[in-house]
Amino acid sequence: MTTFTESVIEQAAIDWLKALGYEYALGPEIAPDGSRPERESYESGLLPGRVKGALARLNPGLPATILEEAYRQIANLNQPGLLRCNHAFHRMAIDGVAVEYRGSDGRVKSARVRVFDFDEPENNDWLAVNQFTVEAAYHNARVNRRADLVIFVNGLPLAVMELKNAAVESATMWDAFNQLQTYKEQIPALFTYNEALVISDGLNARIGSVTANKEWFLPWKTIEGEAVASPALTQLEVLLRGVFDKRRLLALVRFFIVFEHQRGAPAVKKMAGYHQFHAVNAAVAETVRAASKARAAHELRGQYMAGRDKKGKPGDRRIGVVWHTQGAGKSLTMIFYAGRLAVHPAMENPTIVVITDRIDL
Numbered sequence: 272m273t274t275f276t277e278s279v280i281e282q283a284a285i286d287w288l289k290a291l292g293y294e295y296a297l298g299p300e301i302a303p304d305g306s307r308p309e310r311e312s313y314e315s316g317l318l319p320g321r322v323k324g325a326l327a328r329l330n331p332g333l334p335a336t337i338l339e340e341a342y343r344q345i346a347n348l349n350q351p352g353l354l355r356c357n358h359a360f361h362r363m364a365i366d367g368v369a370v371e372y373r374g375s376d377g378r379v380k381s382a383r384v385r386v387f388d389f390d391e392p393e394n395n396d397w398l399a400v401n402q403f404t405v406e407a408a409y410h411n412a413r414v415n416r417r418a419d420l421v422i423f424v425n426g427l428p429l430a431v432m433e434l435k436n437a438a439v440e441s442a443t444m445w446d447a448f449n450q451l452q453t454y455k456e457q458i459p460a461l462f463t464y465n466e467a468l469v470i471s472d473g474l475n476a477r478i479g480s481v482t483a484n485k486e487w488f489l490p491w492k493t494i495e496g497e498a499v500a501s502p503a504l505t506q507l508e509v510l511l512r513g514v515f516d517k518r519r520l521l522a523l524v525r526f527f528i529v530f531e532h533q534r535g536a537p538a539v540k541k542m543a544g545y546h547q548f549h550a551v552n553a554a555v556a557e558t559v560r561a562a563s564k565a566r567a568a569h570e571l572r573g574q575y576m577a578g579r580d581k582k583g584k585p586g587d588r589r590i591g592v593v594w595h596t597q598g599a600g601k602s603l604t605m606i607f608y609a610g611r612l613a614v615h616p617a618m619e620n621p622t623i624v625v626i627t628d629r630i631d632l
Contacts, residue, residue, distance in 0.1 A: 321426025
């Protein structure tokens with residue numbers, strides 16, 4: 272009989288990620304002193320060769336000097352505190368890295384260097400690494416911490432997973448949460464580029480942002496978004512297959528993460544729950560269908576239905592509503608919907624009108 276240990280849980284997670292198309296590496300092997308090193312230092316979370324390779328691959332028309340400057344900016348964010356660094360990188364991830372250079376005519380020009388290819392997932396580099404060690408100076412001492420599983424996209428550590436053994440009564444999923452809080456304080460370099468934290472005891476699993484407290488580490492209850500996953504599947508499998516599918520992870524990073532600011536500085540990082548993610552994707556698809564120019568607009572009698580209107584016709588100007596219970600995140604859903612709709616090429620820069628009955632929304 273197989274012993275249900277953290278190593279078994281870790282291997283199961285790796286196998287699910289491999290099935291999704293991720294490359295796999297063992298942390299000690301790619302360490303600076305490993306058998307096939309990819310890291311320059313234990314103090315950094317970056318894999319420089321993969322970052323530079325992705326920048327060159329995704330920006331073929333830009334000269335090497337611009338790509339080198341883009342890498343320098345990514346590797347040296349120069350912001351006070353973890354959250355400000357995280358926010359600065361997130362802007363680079365979404366908008367590209369802004370680089371100024373002097374053209375052949377002597378004029379100062381600007382370029383945007385892409386960090387990810389959000390439209391074609393396979394143009395990116397996908398890697399899962401277990402037992403990833405990071406060192407740092409902490410309270411006049413050196414600390415050495417090892418993350419269970421780290422997800423790299425183009426050499427950037429976008430997700431960190433901490434796993435516990437459900438068979439050990441004293442070890443719970445929330446011990447994994449507490450461990451991540453310690454890691455954030457002691458080895459912040461691992462979380463500079465982070466977009467998602469995952470905790471699990473092998474059965475139960477939660478996902479949250481780098482600033483989320485326990486209340487906002489939430490389960491992910493569906494894989495494809497069509498229905499709640501079967502209870503025969505563990506929450507960890509559903510979360511990994513539901514979130515870390517390449518296209519879904521890129522969409523989550525691009526459209527479903529926001530920062531709440533106070534006094535002009537980022538204070539909280541928020542990500543969509545599974546219900547917001549799939550509701551917005553369905554709403555955007557219905558909006559694009561209904562707003563297309565295939566048919567002239569005309570009034571039809573309304574009706575109530577659940578889910579997408581499978582009988583909807585292109586250009587019929589009929590979509591619907593997204594129903595929420597109290598506290599389910601209506602405001603954020605509207606933000607995610609408006610943000611995704613605003614950049615959708617089929618909508619051709621739409622005007623979005625928001626109506627609310629509150630002045631402090």
